[in-house]
Amino acid sequence: MERRDEAELARLMRAAISGDERAYGDFLQKAACLVRHLARRKIVHGGIDPEDIVQETLLAIHLKRHTWRQDAPILPWLYAIARYKLIDSFRRRGRRLEIEIGEIAETFAGPTSETLNDREIGHALTALAPGQRSVVESISVDGRSIGETAKWLGMSEAAVRVAFHRGLTAITGRFGQKQNEYK
Amino acid sequence: MNTSELIKKLAADTRRTSIPLPAMWWGAVVIAVFFAAGVFFAILGPRPDIAAAAATARFLFKFLFATALAASAFGCAAALSRPGANWHNAALGISAAPTLLAMAVIAELFALSPAAWLAAMIGRNGLVCMTYIPLIGLGPLAIFLWILHRSAPTRPAVAGSVAGLLAGGIGAFAYAAHCNDDSPLFVATWYSLAIAGLVALGAAGASRFARW
Known part of the structure; x- marks a missing residue:
């Protein structure tokens, strides 16, 4: 399964880089599924919409697609980007939680x-x-x-x-x- | 916007991407070396007795150290700028330069009498070294941080530190041609401090500018 994904995704991305829009659309669709799966598994406490992670990752893949080397495996690249976006999102949420708690502590000092x-x-x-x-x-x-x-x-x-x-x-x-x- | 709309929009944009990453790194190093050389010749210049110095092992070792550092840091920085790439092996390679330096220090301790150790370590140009290696390395570091900004480091602070090592290696190479303190004891002390400054700057810079 994993190996088939790997070969298929790499093929689609290579076609995309040489200008094939259909292949790129298919690639992004498949990538979205993989990332959605990962995000749903990792976000256990709620508070973050997995679909936000999916979209942020797709955008990052698009903007950073020149960082994939065509002879390198594509799944580690894709998952590394997804994980980075996931961690980034957890961190931002952590910061937001801190702010919220700070405000609450000030309002209800009891x-x-x-x-x-x-x-x-x-x-x-x-x-x-x-x-x-x-x-x-x-x-x-x-x-x-x-x-x-x-x-x-x-x-x-x-x-x-x-x-x-x-x-x-x-x-x-x-x-x-x-x-x-x-x- | 829902995800399938986003996918449609992104898929419609298959313009050619920017230059491939390896080419970007090589270009950056070439520019950085020219930049460092320019700064070096403008404000320092080689030492007057460079021809005689070039026949001594101590003088040549400084370039060996700087080259080993820059080369290993280059491979590691390039790996760190690519998501999912294995950078751990490259990071191990960076230990080559400190290992060489440690061996040179041990050899020097045998070559010199203990009474001469301290003088060799302190040298005459400690502060000059601490000033000019970072000064020469600053431009290269800025170039490398820009590459990190354009690429996708998933560990920005680590990538920035390694970029600092790379800039430090280039700065040390240039400065070594000017400095007449050639003892490995001097190099281990002052060059390390100067390079550490660039490493700290690289880490701080990358955690700020290389987020994506």
């Missing part, structure tokens, strides 16, 4: 907008007073409602609400401090 991983939550919980801790744990980690928690711990619902609120405030306070330390 540490509560952060999502925390389990280890961090566990760490924060151990720093709480035992009463607050069992309440926050019951609601945030185990997922019980306020009523269920009250029944489980033998407390009034109002007391659970107050303990939960204070516990959360203490945790966010601690995280705010930590972030300031890092700055």
Whole structure:
């Protein structure tokens, strides 16, 4: 399969270089399929349209077709261009993501907008007073409602609400401090 | 625009492409050598005792080193400007010049008494060397960066560094005819520093101008 593609594409490109428009059209069509396949396989997290990569690669192939040596294999050349365009696109997207995150961080400076991983939550919980801790744990980690928690711990619902609120405030306070330390 | 429209537009444009890449590189080297020679004769010129110097191994070695560097860097730069080309072997070839230099340094250490090592290394023209090799190599480097811009390096910074080595080799060849510090210890120190400057410049230049 690969070898047939190779021979066929090289033949079409040679014809294209000597001025055959039909052959060039066929070449670009086949190249588009190969690149589309590659792009769909490599773009796993979304955010980039594989078809953008296809078009950017086709354009690059067109503009840089003098860099293919007619006696050299064409698939490595084609894939190297596609990979370059793919990496370029990932890099640009990375930069855009950084900018977006920067803007968000400026707008919502509060540490509560952060999502925390389990280890961090566990760490924060151990720093709480035992009463607050069992309440926050019951609601945030185990997922019980306020009523269920009250029944489980033998407390009034109002007391659970107050303990939960204070516990959360203490945790966010601690995280705010930590972030300031890092700055 | 969807992809099939794009393909139609591109396919309609089968004008002859520019000069093939190998020809472009050879042309660039010829122009670069003439350029370097012009700068050399305009601001430096060969040393007065060049005829006598040409009979000494140390003097001749400088040209051997510069030629090995430029030739190996040339092959590597050309490979790096072509997507999918195997440039790793060519990159290994570049180690020929430093290897030759290391061997010459070892020979020199045996030839000179330890008391003379430092003086031979520092020489008299260290700063001159650091000024003129980059100065002579600057024009060639600009030409090579332009070729990189016209071609398709998928590793622009690496390609730019190698272009810097190539320009450095040409600059070192020209400068060697002027300098009367011939010890390999001097070459290993000052020529390397001067060439490293061009390498850094090439890497920075190519990452900016050779993106495509």
